[in-house]
Each structure stands twice: as structure tokens, then as C-alpha cells.
Amino acid sequence: QVQLVESGGGLVKPGGSLRLSCAASGFTFSDYYMSWIRQAPGKGLEWVSYISTSGSSIDYADSVKGRFTISRDNAKNSLYLQMNSLRAEDTAVYYCARRGGIQPWGQGTLVTVSS
Amino acid sequence: NFVLTQPHSVSESPGKTVTISCTRSSGSIANNYVQWYQQRPGSAPTTVIYEDNQRPSGVPDRFSGSIDSSSNSASLTISGLKTEDEADYYCQSYDSSIWVFGGGTKLTVL
Numbered sequence: 001q002v003q004l005v006e007s008g009g010g011l012v013k014p015g016g017s018l019r020l021s022c023a024a025s026g027f028t029f030s031d032y033y034m035s036w037i038r039q040a041p042g043k044g045l046e047w048v049s050y051i052s053t054s055g056s057s058i059d060y061a062d063s064v065k066g067r068f069t070i071s072r073d074n075a076k077n078s079l080y081l082q083m084n085s086l087r088a089e090d091t092a093v094y095y096c097a098r099r100g101g102i103q104p105w106g107q108g109t110l111v112t113v114s115s
Numbered sequence: 116n117f118v119l120t121q122p123h124s125v126s127e128s129p130g131k132t133v134t135i136s137c138t139r140s141s142g143s144i145a146n147n148y149v150q151w152y153q154q155r156p157g158s159a160p161t162t163v164i165y166e167d168n169q170r171p172s173g174v175p176d177r178f179s180g181s182i183d184s185s186s187n188s189a190s191l192t193i194s195g196l197k198t199e200d201e202a203d204y205y206c207q208s209y210d211s212s213i214w215v216f217g218g219g220t221k222l223t224v225l
Contacts, residue, residue: 035214045152045160045205047214059213095159099212102171103150105159 002026002104004096009109016086020109022079022096030074033099036081038092039108048094049081064090086113116210117141119217126223131196135220137206138188147209149189151180154219155202163204164191198224 008020020036036048049060049070058070069082079096093108118140127133137149151164162171164180167189177197182189189208193200201224206217 033212037214044219045207045216047216050212050214052212057212093159097214099209099214102165103152103162105152105161107159 002102004098004104004106006094006096006106006109009094009111011112011114012086013115014087014113016113017082017084018086018111020081020083020094020111022106024077024079024096024098026104027098029072029077034072034079035097035099036070036079037095037097038090038111039095040089040092043092046092050099051079083111086111088113116213117215119206119208119215121204121206121217121220123218124221124223126225127196129196129198129224132192132194133196133222135191135193135204135206135222136186136188137190137217138186139208142210143184144182144187144189144208145184149180149182150207151178151189151191152205152207153200153202154205160205193222196224200224 003025005023012018033052035050038048039045051058051070051072067085071080091113093110095108097103120138148166152160153163154160163174163178167182168180177194179192203219203221205219208215
């Protein structure tokens with residue numbers, strides 16, 4: 001079945017780095033634009049970044065621009081988010097998402113930025 | 116960029132029908148598909164409506180979606196409310212390739 005599985009979260013100090021991964025299965029990953037979505041504790045859903053099918057088109061929310069880098073490996077059916085210069089306000093559950101059709105939400109991966 | 120505005124909370128009794136609105140601030144609601152997500156406490160979101168009015172298999176037909184160009188809004192209607200429908204509901208659309216979310220509506224079934 002269609003599935004997205006996020007991993008790589010954890011506890012990191014302010015200013016630190018983390019790399020999130022998302023493994024896709026059950027669909028043709030290379031056919032879909034992909035995004036990262038996050039949800040801070042007790043807050044709503046927030047779009048973070050998107051990447052086109054080939055990786056040639058990318059954009060970021062202003063809140064992460066210059067600090068986060070999205071990438072993908074279509075051969076490995078995987079999406080990534082490199083997060084640098086992390087701040088307390090980046091604390092959230094991070095989900096990967098595909099554009100189009102039914103969004104197969106995974107369980108997300110929790111990123112906690114705290115000293 | 117546009118904003119999607121939802122009521123902060125709604126409440127209704129079991130067995131009744133409730134409608135949650137999602138109003139687009141600029142540009143036509145019909146320009147891009149609208150999705151609706153349900154999120155129960157402590158759980159990841161799940162998709163209850165996609166592409167304005169399509170229901171994934173496994174989602175009861177008590178859930179329906181629609182768009183109204185005259186009010187530039189989308190709506191999620193849940194009929195025959197059950198206590199298990201108590202959750203947060205988010206509408207979502209696209210601004211080019213950017214995902215735009217509504218602020219979420221807390222549905223209380225009491």
C-alpha cells in the first residue's frame with residue numbers, strides 16, 4: 001500500500017543540525033512533487049518546503065529559508081530534509097507529503113530543539 | 116499568497132450534522148483542489164476528503180466535501196455525528212506548489 005515513513009528526528013541543542021529522511025513505497029515516487037510539513041506542539045500544520053519531481057524546483061517557508069535544505073533520491077524512493085542552525089521554534093513533528101491524490105500521512109518524526 | 120480561514124471550534128450533538136467552512140482570502144477556491152484532514156489527539160492526521168469532494172476508501176460516507184464559488188469557500192459536512200468524530204479538522208489547498216493550511220477547527224461532539 002501507499003506509505004510514507006519518516007525518520008531521523010531527535011533531541012538537538014540550539015544551533016545544531018539534523019537530517020530527516022522519508023522512505024516512500026507503494027507508488028511511483030519520481031512522479032510526485034514532495035513536501036515537508038511540520039506541526040509544533042499544540043499548533044496547526046505548517047508547510048516547510050517542496051521539491052519538484054526532478055529536484056530542479058525547490059522552495060521554502062520564510063521561517064526556514066537559508067537554514068533547511070530539501071533533497072530527494074528517486075532511485076532510493078527517498079526524500080530528505082537537512083536542518084541546520086536549529087532553533088527552539090523548529091521543535092515539531094515533521095511529516096513528508098506528496099502532492100496529488102490521497103495524502104498517505106505517516107507517523108512523522110519528532111524534532112526537539114532544546115538545551 | 117492566500118489564507119484559508121476556518122472557525123476555531125464547532126460543537127454538535129451525536130446524530131446531528133455539522134458543517135465546517137474554509138474560506139479562501141484571495142483567488143478562486145476552484146483554482147486548486149481542497150483537501151480535509153482529521154487529526155485525533157496524539158495521532159497523525161488522516162485524509163478524509165481529497166480533490167474537493169473525493170472520499171478515500173475506508174472513510175464513511177457520512178463525510179462529504181464541497182466547494183462554493185459564491186462564498187469562495189470549501190466545506191466539510193459530517194452527518195450522523197459520532198463521538199469518534201471528535202477531532203481537529205484542517206482544510207488544505209495549494210498556492211502553486213506551496214501547501215496552504217487552514218488554522219484548524221476543533222470539533223466537539225457532546
